[in-house]
Amino acid sequence: MNGGIVSYSTILYEVEENILTITLDRPEVLNAFNNNMLEELLDACDRADADDNVKAIIVTGAGRAFCAGADLSSGGKTFNSDARNDRESGINPDGGGRLTLRLYELNKPIIAAINGPAVGVGVTMTLAMDIRLASTQAKFGFVFARRGIVPEACSSYFLPRAVGISKALEWCYSGKVFPAQEAMDGGLLRSLHQPEDLLTEARAIAAEIRDNTAPVSVAMVRHMMWKMLGADHPMEAHKIDSRGVYYRGRSADAKEGVESFLEKRDANYPCQVSGDMPEFFPWWEERKFS
Numbered sequence: 001m002n003g004g005i006v007s008y009s010t011i012l013y014e015v016e017e018n019i020l021t022i023t024l025d026r027p028e029v030l031n032a033f034n035n036n037m038l039e040e041l042l043d044a045c046d047r048a049d050a051d052d053n054v055k056a057i058i059v060t061g062a063g064r065a066f067c068a069g070a071d072l073s074s075g076g077k078t079f080n081s082d083a084r085n086d087r088e089s090g091i092n093p094d095g096g097g098r099l100t101l102r103l104y105e106l107n108k109p110i111i112a113a114i115n116g117p118a119v120g121v122g123v124t125m126t127l128a129m130d131i132r133l134a135s136t137q138a139k140f141g142f143v144f145a146r147r148g149i150v151p152e153a154c155s156s157y158f159l160p161r162a163v164g165i166s167k168a169l170e171w172c173y174s175g176k177v178f179p180a181q182e183a184m185d186g187g188l189l190r191s192l193h194q195p196e197d198l199l200t201e202a203r204a205i206a207a208e209i210r211d212n213t214a215p216v217s218v219a220m221v222r223h224m225m226w227k228m229l230g231a232d233h234p235m236e237a238h239k240i241d242s243r244g245v246y247y248r249g250r251s252a253d254a255k256e257g258v259e260s261f262l263e264k265r266d267a268n269y270p271c272q273v274s275g276d277m278p279e280f281f282p283w284w285e286e287r288k289f290s
Contacts, residue, residue: 004016006044006047008025008040008043008044009036009040010024010025010026010034010036010037010040011023011024011025011037011040011041011044012025012062013044013047015051015053015054017207017210018053018054018055018056018210019054019055019056019057019058019203019206019207019210020048020051020054020056020057020058020108021057021058021059021060021199022041022044022057022058022059022060023059023060023061023062024037024059024060024061024062024066024067025062026062027061027062027063027064027065028063029068030063030064030065030067030068030116030117031061031062031063031065031066031067031068031122032067032068032069032070033067033069033070033095033096033120033121033122033125034070035095038095038096038098038099041099041102042098042099042102045102045103045106048106048108049106049107049108049273050274052215052272052273052274054108055108055206055209055210055215055218056108056109056110056111056205056206056207056209056210057106057108057109057110057111057206058110058111058112058113058199058202058203058206059110059111059112059113059126059129060112060113060114060115060198060199060202061114061115061116063116064115064116064117064137065115065116065117065118065122066112066114066115066116066117066118066122066138067117067118067119067121067122067123067125068117068119068120068122069119069120069121069122069141069143070120070121094152094153095121096121096124096125096152096153096154096155097152097153097154099125099128099153100124100125100127100128100153100154100155100158101128101154103125103128103129104128104154104226105282106222107219107222107223107273107277108218108219108222108273109130109131109206109209109218109222110129110130110131111129111130111131111132111133111202111205111206112126112129112131112132112133113133113134113198113199113201113202114126114132114133114134114135114138114189114198115134115135115137115138115195115198115199116135116137116138116139117138117139117140117141117177118134118138118139118140118141119139119140119141119143119177120141120142120143120144120147121152121153123140123141123142124142124151124152124153124154124155124158124159125153127153127154127155127158127159127162128153128154128158130222131190131205132188132189132190133189133190133191133192133193133198133201133202133205134180134183134184134189134191134192134193134198135180135192135193135194135195135198136180136181136192136193136194136195137180137195138179138180138183139177139178139179139180140171140177140178140179140180140182140183140188141175141176141177141178142155142159142171142172142175143175143176143177144172144175145172145173145174145175146175147175151172159171159172161229162187162188163186163187163188164187167186167187171186180192211266212267213269214253214256214257214267214269214271215269215271215272215273216248216251216253216269216271216272216273216276216277216278217248217253219273219277220244220248220277220278220281223281223282223284224237224240224241224244227240227284228240240283243278243280243283244278247278247279247280248278251271251276252269252270252271253269253270253271256268256269256270257269
């Protein structure tokens with residue numbers, strides 16, 4: 001490790017001014033997703049969660065692509081675990097799903113800066129990220145039905161929640177590759193940018209979070225919003241809101257937030273995600289019966 005840079009083989013990991021940028025780094029194959037990239041992304045998530053210096057995360061791609069999808073170098077047996085030597089026979093956990101489930105549990109806000117084509121797992125991995133921006137040169141494709149398989153990376157959960165069931169089915173039924181403007185019009189993206197402006201805008205969003213908010217509150221907000229997508233009644237939100245306000249209201253962060261506002265100065269929040277999450281966190285792992 002050299003300063004804010006960590007050495008990986010398929011991704012770049014660099015922390016600058018409390019913002020972590022993860023760059024998918026296999027540009028010679030359009031950043032195609034393989035098992036090494038999966039394991040390194042999982043490790044990067046763990047590393048980022050453990051580092052209180054990381055206030056926000058940006059994910060982008062090296063070269064002209066974001067991620068062209070799964071590495072197809074194994075040919076026709078690419079998706080057949082029974083025929084591949086590197087996987088056990090039978091049903092194996094989907095690699096894209098392992099990644100999106102880890103992103104779902106992340107304690108830091110994460111922004112996708114989609115700089116070029118994002119196809120297959122290249123787009124489904126972004127569905128568990130919080131904010132998606134894209135270059136005008138980006139393209140998207142949920143191409144699974146055109147490869148004889150089905151959507152992965154938990155996208156049957158994430159995609160309809162992001163864009164609605166009708167648009168999700170249209171894109172997955174057709175398997176077509178479509179331009180960034182269609183992704184924007186369909187609700188997949190927050191905004192479109194000229195290629196040279198994409199990372200600048202992503203960093204501006206990350207800096208707004210970094211400079212003005214309490215990290216523990218941001219972590220709580222992230223989990224409250226994502227977990228409530230699966231709630232069956234607003235009472236579930238009321239219960240977690242009430243617990244959150246109670247525990248956070250007693251914290252040094254809440255005191256600092258009010259006092260800095262009244263004193264018209266920048267806040268300096270003392271609580272850290274690594275050690276100061278409320279005692280009921282992570283509440284979604286509680287057993288219903290004990």
